[in-house]
Amino acid sequence: MLESIQPCGLLVRFALLFFLVASVSPAAIAEGPAGGAIHSPMTLSQVVNTMMERNVERARALESYSERRIYTIAYTGILKDFRASMVVDMTYRAPGSKSFTVVSESGPKWAVNEILKRLTRTEAQAQQAKNRKNVDLNTVNYDFSNLEYQPVPDGCSYSLWVQPKRHTKYLYRGRIWVNDRDFAVCRVEARPSKTPSFWILDTTISHRYHKVGKFWLPVSDKSVSNIRFGGKATLTISYLDTKIIAAQPVKENSPVSPDL
Numbered sequence: 001m002l003e004s005i006q007p008c009g010l011l012v013r014f015a016l017l018f019f020l021v022a023s024v025s026p027a028a029i030a031e032g033p034a035g036g037a038i039h040s041p042m043t044l045s046q047v048v049n050t051m052m053e054r055n056v057e058r059a060r061a062l063e064s065y066s067e068r069r070i071y072t073i074a075y076t077g078i079l080k081d082f083r084a085s086m087v088v089d090m091t092y093r094a095p096g097s098k099s100f101t102v103v104s105e106s107g108p109k110w111a112v113n114e115i116l117k118r119l120t121r122t123e124a125q126a127q128q129a130k131n132r133k134n135v136d137l138n139t140v141n142y143d144f145s146n147l148e149y150q151p152v153p154d155g156c157s158y159s160l161w162v163q164p165k166r167h168t169k170y171l172y173r174g175r176i177w178v179n180d181r182d183f184a185v186c187r188v189e190a191r192p193s194k195t196p197s198f199w200i201l202d203t204t205i206s207h208r209y210h211k212v213g214k215f216w217l218p219v220s221d222k223s224v225s226n227i228r229f230g231g232k233a234t235l236t237i238s239y240l241d242t243k244i245i246a247a248q249p250v251k252e253n254s255p256v257s258p259d260l
Helices: 002-015 017-021 044-061 109-126
Strands: 062-076 082-093 097-106 142-149 158-164 172-178 185-192 200-212 215-227 232-247
Touching: 044 062, 044 142, 044 158, 044 215, 062 109, 062 215, 082 109, 097 109, 200 232
Parallel strands: none
Antiparallel strands: 062 082, 062 232, 082 097, 142 158, 158 172, 172 185, 185 200, 200 215, 215 232
């Protein structure tokens, strides 16, 4: 049974890798055009360039933060259904260190050890600078297109399509939403550029950020994978009690002129 079920955990872990790596800077995506868009006050290149600049500024300023996470993996299908969860305290320290302390766990021991704990180890390794540069949301790794603008109360008014420049399971394709003042990604709806495993038919990923002080950090992840030969695996991560421990001052963001 263990050998039969493990591949779905591997897929979900790989599918979420980019978003876990990118948790110091904002991101957002959703497939297809957004409805009801109106003329954008900024061009595509202005939005993308400003987003990249602001992401770098915030990443440099953020020295340390902590949060509590709840990981849950659930499988339903032709194999025996199962559900496992783990509560973890995470601490980030610049420039690329993340430590994890398990508070509690439930469900099958193999699922906790081989899927959930392995996910935290993968994230810790991926946080290193040599790995981050290959997955950062920038023009080196992605092409950007189809900018749309729709004013909304939460400020996530810009949406644009992202397409990876390399066919790899660590990058994604889909739509991102960008805050119109901080130019931080606040929402992502996407699919992996490459299926992470033979056992996975397709995966959809939903990622949300929220503002903590001057920084945009994850608030929720959800990855749903349809498994070959039947079944569905769902991984969710909730981020709670996020606290900024140490940070450099971040300048107040003013509206960016369309004439940039």
